[in-house]
Amino acid sequence: MVKSFMPKTLAEALKICDEHDVCPIAGGTDLMVRNHQSAGILPTFTKDMLFIKNIDELTVLEKKDMHLIIGANITLNRLLNWENTPQILHLALQEMAAPAIRNMGTIAGNICNASPAGDTLPPLYALDAIVCLKSIAGERELPIREFILGPGKTALKENELLTAIKIPIGDNNINFYKKAAMRKAAAISKVSIAMTAKKEKDKIVNIAIAIGAVGPTVVRLAEAEDMFIKNNENTGKVLPDIYDVYDRQIKPIDDIRSTAKYRKQVAMNLLHYVYEKCIK
Amino acid sequence: MLYSDIGKPIKKVDNDIKLSGKAKYAADYNISEMLYARTVRSSCSRGRIKSIKIPALPEEYFVITAADVPGKNRIKFLTDDWPFLAEDKINYYGEAILLLVGADRALLKKLADEVKIVYEEIPAIFTIEEALNNVKKPIYGTDNKFADYKYEKGDVKTAFAKAATIVEEKYSTGYQKQAYLENQSMIAVPGKAGKITIYGSMQCPYYVKNALIQAIGIDSSKIQVVQTVTGGAFGGKEDYPSLLAGHAAFAALKTQKPVAIFYDREEDTAYTPRRHPAEIIFKTALDGENNILGVKADVKLDGGAYAGISEVVLQRSIYNICGVYSIANLQITGAVIATNTVPNGAFRGFGAPQSIFAIEMHMESLARKAGVSAIDYKMRYMAKQGDTTATDGVFYDEIKLPEMLAKVDQISDYSKKKKMYGEQPQFHKGIGISLFLHGCGFTGSGEQDIIKAKLKLCKKKNSQRVEIFAANVDMGQGLQTTFRKIAAKALAIPLENIDFPYPDTDKVPDSGPTVASRSIMIVGRLLQKAAEKLKQRWHEDNDIEIIQDYEAPARIKWDGGKSLGDAYPAYAWGVNVVETKVDPLTYEVTVTGIWTVFDVGQPIDERIIEGQIQGGVVQGLGYAGMEVMTNDSKGHSRQNNLTNYTIPTAMDFASIKNCLVESSYEDGPYGAKGAGELTLLGAAPAYAAAVGQAMRIHIDRLPITAEYILDEVIKHG
Amino acid sequence: MADISFILNGKNVTIDADATKRLLDVLREDMGFTGPKEGCGEGECGACSVLMDHELVSSCLVPVGNAAGHEIITIEGFSEEKRYEKLANAFAEAGAVQCGFCTPGMILAAEALLNKIPHPTEMQIRQAISGNLCRCTGYNMIIEAIQMAADTGDGLW
Structure with a gap:
């Protein structure tokens, strides 16, 4: 049987992290699923568990300087109902899981779970989200794309906690989110795309596109985005090259939920749609 | 309430217990000293069991194998080929091999994980095509066909000879899982003198009873089957409960304690029957x-x-x-x-x-x-x-x-x-x-030749209440309400005066399984007839019991051998x-x-x-x-x-x-x-x-x- | 094992349990409730739904440690309320109950919705119960029931 730590403060929690090999648990909607057993049997956690849900310092939700700060305990539902949530993230949250899960699950958990199909990840990549990591030794920040290393793998060190997510406040005025899945609610994504862009005087001056579930991590190709912005006077000319960049770098797989062929085709269809229709 | 118009909706009789959470499904039963059984399954798709090594079991923990099946180790169906517990032959991944029984479910899981089974693998057949191309050794008979039918009507030879074109097309369909919200659940309770009582989620109490009579090799009076509130079935609780009740019963007989088997979603989805592809x-x-x-x-x-x-x-x-x-x-x-x-x-x-x-x-x-x-x-x-x-x-x-x-x-x-x-x-x-x-x-002629449904209605002397004795179950489709409505209308008495307890084979005759869209049309008709007879005798100053047998409609003709009619x-x-x-x-x-x-x-x-x-x-x-x-x-x-x-x-x-x-x-x-x-x-x-x-x-x-x-x-x- | 205290159907309770134990198991096995049911154990079906601080949660995914200091309401507690009566009558009237296994969870999902949005649209109802699976009804009669309760429940929510 594993030990459970239930600290009241972040300082206590960081100390526990430093002294023990623990697994932090917030809402539990991923961890309780992955380790579940049948009725009457405790979940099969292999590490001591660090309950962080009741740590107030992790429940911040604020606009500060040029960032939105989202504490590790902020639930998906709280974010869905926050007036400052970026629209592209809001679109993804609306379609994510179902109310009971959104009432417990956290965006921090979705990040640490590091599933290629994680629903909040494409918007967070597109928004250049930053994760704040704390340990007893200090704190550091990492862009989300450097934090997530692969399926289920992150750069979180054993003595660290992900305490918050920082999202730069932007003024993008076009957003598009699409998730292809087996059904219209409570579904895991087969492919998803999040696009956020800024249009100024009929020109796209800023664009970010992230595609989920088509590789080990979310695909966001700065090379393609830059080509588009640099040629924003005459994008028609560079579009074939842009698609070529995506075509070369999107390498999905077959799995229980879909096929590589489907994922690739749908990702390309959605990219065409985004570059040619959405931002017109 | 009296009914002139039977179609007019009424409040379902079981709404309140279901809405309030008070309805007791099998997993809600709290029986003292109840043990749990955990199934150990094959990780081989086809082969023979070479050896089974069971970890040392603590006191009051038991293992149940095919050797513990007192009677015939085959589930009673049309063809008795499906063993409750594998003997030496394995025919599918997940086939039940043995049960571990005890009080602590976590410990049972740990013990089950420690069971070591060695198999001699035989090349398995996974598709219809493979089953018919005769390369691998057949699973069943010489041709892998559990059943093989042919029938004709008219003159197909001439029709094809005259054809201008012949269109050939192939269609295929996949599995579908019933996915009732309540997983398969069964409890067996040992009684006096070798009696076993089964409580469980099921559509066909008598299928379960008859399966146990054969499997335990015991007199009919020793098997009692009681349906519990059933959380959806859709056919999925027609056949499989017979297997599950067998498992629970063997364990209860061996341990002389009540034994429950409650599948979780994964076990239910992976190892219970589905719609045929x-x-x-x-x-x-x-x-x-x-x-x-x-x-x-x-x-x-x-x-x-x-x-x-x-x-x-x-x-x-x-x-x-x-x-x-x-x-x-x-x-x-x-x-x-x-x-x-x-x-x-x-x-x-x-x-x-x-x-x-x-x-x-x-x-x-x-x-x-x-x-x-x-x-x-x-x-x-x-x-x-x-x-x-x-x-x-x-x-x-x-x-x-x-x-x-x-x-x-x-x-x-x-x-x-x-x-x-x-x-x-x-x-x-x-x-x-x-x-x-x-x-x-x-x-075909299943109703008159195989099922031979029987229904009973009773009214006690000096009582205004009538009790329906039928083996058909409510699994969500509303039979608790519709049967009462039929009886109430035929008897012209208030619905509240009709009793229709969940079927208990010690009390109800075999009115057949709750399948094939038959409960209302076939058994409901028996109920109406019985109620009309009872109404005629309502004035009698004694206990009244009406037994109604199925009679096939006169117009029906069927030749099963030729599939004609x-x-x-x-x-x-x-x-x-x-x-x-x-x-x-x-x-x-x-x-x-x-x-x-x-x-x-x-x-x-x-x-x-x-x-x-x-x-x-x-x-x-x-x-x-x-x-x-x-x-x-x-x-x-x-x-x-x-x-x-x-x-x-x-x-x-x-x-x-x-x-x-x-x-x-x-x-x-x-x-x-x-x-x-x-x-x-x-x-x-x-x-x-x-x-x-x-x-x-x-x-x-x-x-x-x-x-x-x-x-x-x-x-x- | 640790003492974990929370409010259950209006009463303070303290249990000595492993903090990772599922709230569902605590409710069913330690407290003897039959309203919350296990349909999947993975937060996918909603049969184990309870309210935690008046929000819908899947009790199979709540380690009881996370319930510490919070308020839990099961169907057993909610069925004491007038709002339950309103919903129960509407469910009966609309024919929203078949096998009943999803029903307590559906009622609590409806309560959580109506608490926030007393007059929801059809789409808001669909979204609110989208994590509560029902294999019998095809949902439409449940949606109608919730609409009916909202229409006639003025002042209750």
Whole structure:
């Protein structure tokens, strides 16, 4: 049987992290699923568990300087109902899981779970989200794309906690989110795309596109985005090259939920749609 | 409350206990000293058990193997080939080998993980094709066929000789899991003098009882089976509870303690029966004007590793292969094929959904070839009263399809939309229609030769209360209410004065299983007759007991050996229209409209029938589009939970607009026919026709996933 | 093992349990409630739904440690309320109950919705119960029931 730590403060929690090999648990909607057993049997956690849900310092939700700060305990539902949530993230949250899960699950958990199909990840990549990591030794920040290393793998060190997510406040005025899945609610994504862009005087001056579930991590190709912005006077000319960049770098797989062929085709269809229709 | 109009909805009698959470499902029973059994299953798909090493068991922990089966280690079905617990032979991944029994479920899990079984593997067969190509050693008999049927009607030889063209098409359908919300659950309690009492979630208390009599080799009086509140079944609790009750009973006998087996979702999804995957081939002879001269059809069902009840499922598939159409010349073959996979079984529709999908899509295809609309082509062959059925029986009763088609067109605007969507391919919209029927009650002479249903009604002296004694269960479909309504109307007494406890085989006669859309039409009719007799004797000053036996309607003739005659006493009918829009970027289908018209005879309760329709149609739409179950390289299903095996949510489908046509069946209670299964049959073909129109493709398989649509779109350019 | 205290159906309770134990198991096995049911154990079906601080949660995914200091309401507690009566009558009237296994969870999902949005649209109802699977009804009669309760429940929510 594993030990459970239930600290009241972040300082206590960081100390526990430093002294023990623990697994932090917030809402539990991923961890309780992955380790579940049948009725009457405790979940099969292999590490001591660090309950962080009741740590107030992790429940911040604020606009500060040029960032939105989202504490590790902020639930998906709280974010869905926050007036400052970026629209592209809001679109993804609306379609994510179902109310009971959104009432417990956290965006921090979705990040640490590091599933290629994680629903909040494409918007967070597109928004250049930053994760704040704390340990007893200090704190550091990492862009989300450097934090997530692969399926289920992150750069979180054993003595660290992900305490918050920082999202730069932007003024993008076009957003598009699409998730292809087996059904219209409570579904895991087969492919998803999040696009956020800024249009100024009929020109796209800023664009970010992230595609989920088509590789080990979310695909966001700065090379393609830059080509588009640099040629924003005459994008028609560079579009074939842009698609070529995506075509070369999107390498999905077959799995229980879909096929590589489907994922690739749908990702390309959605990219065409985004570059040619959405931002017109 | 007295009923002049039996169809008028009333409040269901079990609403309050279910709403408040007080209803006790099997897993809610708290029996003192109860132990749990955990099943240890095969990790080999086919082979022989070379050795089993069981870890040292703590005191009061037990192991149950095939050697602990006191009687015959075979589940009682038509063919007794399925062992409760494997002896030495393994036929599918997940086959039950032994049970570990004890009080602590965590410890049982740990012990189960430590059981070491060594197998001698035999090359396994996973597909119908492999089973028939005779390369690997057969699983069953010499040809891998659990059942093999053939029947003919008319002169198919001449029809094909005269044909201008012969159209050959193949249709295939996949698994569907019942996915009742309450997993399979069973408790066995040992009593005095070797008696065993079973409490569990089930459709057929007497199937369970008879299975245990054979398995324990014990007198009938020693087995008592009591149904608990059942959280959905849909056929899934027709066959499998017999196996589960056996497991619980063997454990209870050995330990002399109550033993519970409650499957979790993964175990239930991975190892209990599903709808049979099917491969259906039509060869249709057409004349120069594309009129049908004759049809040859072949149905192959994947039966899984043991025969179970698959033969009866096949009968329904092949007898319904022509759908609502009366075809003069027919040659039908069918077989259930053995594969090294989980044995398949009953699921609402019972072999018919596969056939109805195939014939409806085949008719769509023939219509396209003939250059006429699907509905016009289908109307040419639609059966009328007096026409012959596929098995050369007679459609004795009026067939209201023309009225139903007019009605569905009126409420859905089908004809107009069909034309409009045809002219506007750029919108990717489509609308489809399906026509279908369902034979109510057991196939062939099952009722009079095998089931021989019996029902009892009792009134005690000086009491105004009447008790119904029947073995049919409420599994959500409302039988607790509808049976009481029938009795109350016939007796002209208030519903509150009717008792109908959950079936207990120590008290109720065998009125047959709760399957095949028979409970209302067949058993409800017995109830009505018994109640009418009781009413005649109401004044008597003594206890009154009425026993009502089943009598087959005089008009029914059936030759089982030749598969000829009246396969069913009556038919219920349906017409469905489904409208869809397909996203051209993701190939995802959105259902934008559903319209249905049904003829189920006189509804015993209109709201309960509405519930059957709403639920059945949505299950049918799940079958059509989203419920994917596939096997891995060991024949083990890859979708073993409700995350991966996706059933419809409240977000998935538009509301269903439904109408009933007025109709009455003379041999049903107050004119009622069967309704439960019918409602599932038409959704998939209507959905397929709609998606086909939206994307300009021909759908020939279920489920219609976005991946499949993409493949077809590429194929059709 | 640790003492974990929370409010259950209006009463303070303290249990000595492993903090990772599922709230569902605590409710069913330690407290003897039958309203919350296990349908999947993975938060996918909603049969185990309870209210935590008046929000819908899947009790199979709540380690009881996370319930510490919070308020839990099961159908047993909610059925004491007038709002339950309103919903129960509407469910009966609309024919929204078949096998009943999803029903307590559906009622609590409806309560959580109506608490926030007393007059929801059909789409808001569909979204609110989208994590509560029902295999019997096809949902439409449940949606109608919730609409009916909202229409006639003025002032209760």
